[in-house]
Amino acid sequence: MITLYGIGPGFGLPEISPYVTKTEVQLKMAGLKYVKQQVMPDTSPKGQLPYIADGDERVADSTFIRQHLERKHGLDLDAALDERQRAEAWAIERMIENHFTWAVTYTRWMMPENFAKGPAHFFDGAPESIRDALREDVRGRVAENMRIAGLARHTPEEITELGARSLSALSMLLGWKPYLMGDRPCGTDAMAFSSLAGLMAPFFDSPLRQHALEFSNLVAYVDRMMARYYPEHQWQRPAVAA
Numbered sequence: 001m002i003t004l005y006g007i008g009p010g011f012g013l014p015e016i017s018p019y020v021t022k023t024e025v026q027l028k029m030a031g032l033k034y035v036k037q038q039v040m041p042d043t044s045p046k047g048q049l050p051y052i053a054d055g056d057e058r059v060a061d062s063t064f065i066r067q068h069l070e071r072k073h074g075l076d077l078d079a080a081l082d083e084r085q086r087a088e089a090w091a092i093e094r095m096i097e098n099h100f101t102w103a104v105t106y107t108r109w110m111m112p113e114n115f116a117k118g119p120a121h122f123f124d125g126a127p128e129s130i131r132d133a134l135r136e137d138v139r140g141r142v143a144e145n146m147r148i149a150g151l152a153r154h155t156p157e158e159i160t161e162l163g164a165r166s167l168s169a170l171s172m173l174l175g176w177k178p179y180l181m182g183d184r185p186c187g188t189d190a191m192a193f194s195s196l197a198g199l200m201a202p203f204f205d206s207p208l209r210q211h212a213l214e215f216s217n218l219v220a221y222v223d224r225m226m227a228r229y230y231p232e233h234q235w236q237r238p239a240v241a242a
């Protein structure tokens, strides 16, 4: 049995972490049985979530987890794609993970009102004397990671502008197909869904979220993916912007 280590549900989502959600959806796409366990990122071999235990093997990082699952269990989540489509799917996934998801992270961690109602509560169980210091420490580390990645060097308006360009690209790439690459979901749909759902969930508002809601095909796509992979989750469908 595979164990998926993640953060757990919250913020109106079945799983708080977009990367854990990606892996969870890919496990569901593959039809593999798994159990889920909530842990802190520092328990992971790479210091980040997700990681999995599959028999004696522990594998960290969503991309390497997918590679492991496909190799070990004889799967291909992109089976319906030709070579060019596979290349496009990879390029789209890189845009989402290495660019767009940072802009989404910004809305949760760097907008003070969103940090206060969301990530700040990760530390509610810590002793009161160190709680605020812990909050600031983790927020500082996320800010530093964002700076190294490049995004946090920009103004809030510029970050929104860059995120909105990726939203526009995703909307154009999806068009009115049910899934990114056609009639059937592929591996990259897991990441596109997780990142877009994380942004659209009504729990946090932001200028970038308001841009996202202007793309009715992306809103419908998140609904479709949520219904397919998390039918038990009470998804609060966001209203499409007028």
Ligand SMILES: N[C@@H](CCC(=O)N[C@@H](CS)C(=O)NCC(=O)O)C(=O)O
Pocket (backbone or CB within 6 Å): 017, 018, 019, 020, 041, 047, 048, 049, 050, 060, 061, 062, 063
């Ligand atoms: N490249 C990694 C990214 C994973 C990631 O950023 N995970 C976040 C949770 S959403 C994390 O564990 N952050 C803790 C940290 O970076 O210290 C993957 O694809 O798995």
